[in-house]
Amino acid sequence: RSVVRVTGRALSNAVGGQQQVAAAAGGGLCLDEDPVTRRTFAEVQKERQEQAKHTVLINCPPNVNENKFLKYLSQHGQITRHFFYEGYGAHAVVEFLDRESIESLRSATSLPTVENECILPFKSRLFTLKSDSALGNVPVPCHRQTALPINELIQKLCKAQNIEEQAYALLEEYQLTDENIRLRFLVSSLIKDIATAYFPEATVNPYGSTVNSFGKLGCDLDLFLDLDDIQKRIAVKTTGPFATEYLIKRVPSARVATQRILSVIGECIDNFGPGCTGVQKILNARCPLVRFSHQPAGLQCDLTSDNRIALRSSELLYIYGCFDHRLRALVFTLRCWARVHGITSAIPGAWITNFSLTMMILFFLQKRSPPVIPTLDHLKGLAGKEDKHIIDGHDCSFVSNLNRIKPSQNSEALDVLLGEFFEFYGNFDFSKNCIDIRKGKEQNKPEVCPLYIRNPFEQTLNVSKNVNQSQLDRFVALARESAWIMQEQISQSVHKENTAWGLGTLLLPSVFQGIGKIKKKRKRGPASDRIKSLLDSLKTNGKAR
Ligand code: GTP
Ligand code: MG
Numbered sequence: 001r002s003v004v005r006v007t008g009r010a011l012s013n014a015v016g017g018q019q020q021v022a023a024a025a026g027g028g029l030c031l032d033e034d035p036v037t038r039r040t041f042a043e044v045q046k047e048r049q050e051q052a053k054h055t056v057l058i059n060c061p062p063n064v065n066e067n068k069f070l071k072y073l074s075q076h077g078q079i080t081r082h083f084f085y086e087g088y089g090a091h092a093v094v095e096f097l098d099r100e101s102i103e104s105l106r107s108a109t110s111l112p113t114v115e116n117e118c119i120l121p122f123k124s125r126l127f128t129l130k131s132d133s134a135l136g137n138v139p140v141p142c143h144r145q146t147a148l149p150i151n152e153l154i155q156k157l158c159k160a161q162n163i164e165e166q167a168y169a170l171l172e173e174y175q176l177t178d179e180n181i182r183l184r185f186l187v188s189s190l191i192k193d194i195a196t197a198y199f200p201e202a203t204v205n206p207y208g209s210t211v212n213s214f215g216k217l218g219c220d221l222d223l224f225l226d227l228d229d230i231q232k233r234i235a236v237k238t239t240g241p242f243a244t245e246y247l248i249k250r251v252p253s254a255r256v257a258t259q260r261i262l263s264v265i266g267e268c269i270d271n272f273g274p275g276c277t278g279v280q281k282i283l284n285a286r287c288p289l290v291r292f293s294h295q296p297a298g299l300q301c302d303l304t305s306d307n308r309i310a311l312r313s314s315e316l317l318y319i320y321g322c323f324d325h326r327l328r329a330l331v332f333t334l335r336c337w338a339r340v341h342g343i344t345s346a347i348p349g350a351w352i353t354n355f356s357l358t359m360m361i362l363f364f365l366q367k368r369s370p371p372v373i374p375t376l377d378h379l380k381g382l383a384g385k386e387d388k389h390i391i392d393g394h395d396c397s398f399v400s401n402l403n404r405i406k407p408s409q410n411s412e413a414l415d416v417l418l419g420e421f422f423e424f425y426g427n428f429d430f431s432k433n434c435i436d437i438r439k440g441k442e443q444n445k446p447e448v449c450p451l452y453i454r455n456p457f458e459q460t461l462n463v464s465k466n467v468n469q470s471q472l473d474r475f476v477a478l479a480r481e482s483a484w485i486m487q488e489q490i491s492q493s494v495h496k497e498n499t500a501w502g503l504g505t506l507l508l509p510s511v512f513q514g515i516g517k518i519k520k521k522r523k524r525g526p527a528s529d530r531i532k533s534l535l536d537s538l539k540t541n542g543k544a545r
Helices: 008-012 017-024 041-053 066-074 100-107 150-158 163-174 178-198 228-235 254-272 308-323 325-340 354-367 376-381 414-426 469-491 518-522 527-544
Strands: 055-060 079-086 090-096 126-128 203-207 221-226 276-282 289-294 299-305
Touching (some): 041 178, 041 308, 055 178, 150 325, 163 325, 163 414, 178 221, 221 254, 254 276, 254 289, 254 299, 325 354
Antiparallel strands (some): 055 090, 276 289, 289 299
16 A cells, blocks of 8 residues: 655645645644745744734633624734634634734723732733623634544544544644644743743743644643843853843853743743743753643643753654654554553653654654654754754754655555554563664663663663653553554454444553453453443443533
8 A cells, every 4th residue: 555645736636635634734834745835843933933923812701703803803903813712711812914903902901900909010912802892692613722532532533444544533633733833832922921021032932742743732832941142142252341240140050040040930920921820840850840831721831941952852853743744643643542551641750751652653663664764863964054053062953954855765554554663662672772763773772771762862861761661561562462453453444333443442441451461361352342342331421421
């Protein structure tokens, strides 16, 4: 079977429909193979940041009359885009053509009056619609900002034609939407407004899964506070007799400086950040951060600073995600698989993280023959002058222009790759080898630990240092069992309607009960029997909700 490649023209054709729609969504990612429209990571980020600067967030009643609402806002300037979503009440995200419109709107707003409480003055871009004159009779249509619950997803997957289509359907359901990415960049821009009150040259940018093309609806918002302009100025030697008394006092180390800056910004967010709640300063972590919830956006945010290498990791993942459209479908499927079986978790601990799992998938794809994706060293070799990035002595250079990378010669179907992934890690010699996406080859493990995934940029570090032996064993056992189920599923060409099959079976947690006792379990009868009864119970639960 060959894989349908996504091209600008093909996207508008009906050929291979679902794959292409899913691959083309993903919130303005560069997934178009037309060289003219293939944009770099930096270009996409810049455009999103610019849009966010022109945008406001408005809390409205659920039955707001859209036309009246827009007419009222249009008095302040031309609206280029808007949408509604539900989250602690209905909200509208409204983008104006000109930034002046926001000032005009702000000058026409009243300040809330609250009895027995004092309001701290900080002008934000969050507003509340109070007027009854803009109300209608029906609830305004809202965009979904959360992923489909797993049982509903499995039922949806039943309707697909084959496993490949199921993976693209999963991707389509789970990936961040354009609207959700807009909301994320808006929150980032609102936090920047707070940071620049103290550090006028600061920028705040999303990184991690919001921008790396692997974000799932509901994932956290990782934010990077960058004071680099100040750092750059420190580096420039001037001959004049004066020195600026800078905003930061002398501190013993860069880490202490980061901790102090984040501490101040954390206080500001806590005191002046409208909609920001539950602010926690986690400054003694390996990577100090401020965690908070942006309630109106329904987003959990982690703000860090001095973490430039993570930004490069995000761009690298983005490059891989755009390079071959099978990759995102595979990563989303495997992340979902890992989550339902408790291989990954929202709580930090000895588990494999989404980031580590993604590194494992990339490595596996580099090991296919021919490879599905190139190694990091290959991408470094293609880098131009503009791509040179040395961060804290680490060479983080790789090509940013996707057009310079030759398409893969590998045309294996997605279900085959999925099955092979399970085979590969079910038999991988974790005791001897480490995973390294820079080289795309197994290397001897440099130190004793259950799972060693070499950090692609800080090559002496292990990104999966936290993983203990029992978690690794669970992963291996699950991979073996899944390989077996995949074989069974690939060979079955007829599927009963409304019965879980293909990916559906992989995503049913109870199918894998008793992992580690695989032989014993197999005696209990074929997986399909157990799956059928489980699906029946799922359907009953679904109806009851
Ligand atoms: P989600 O689980 O969807 O949030 O994925 P994520 O990629 O955003 O992961 P997370 O929020 O845990 O971390 C954000 C970013 O920090 C990642 O994308 C990586 O760039 C980086 N990162 C996370 N964990 C590690 C790690 O163990 N080592 C290194 N070097 N970077 C990491
Ligand atoms: Mg994240």
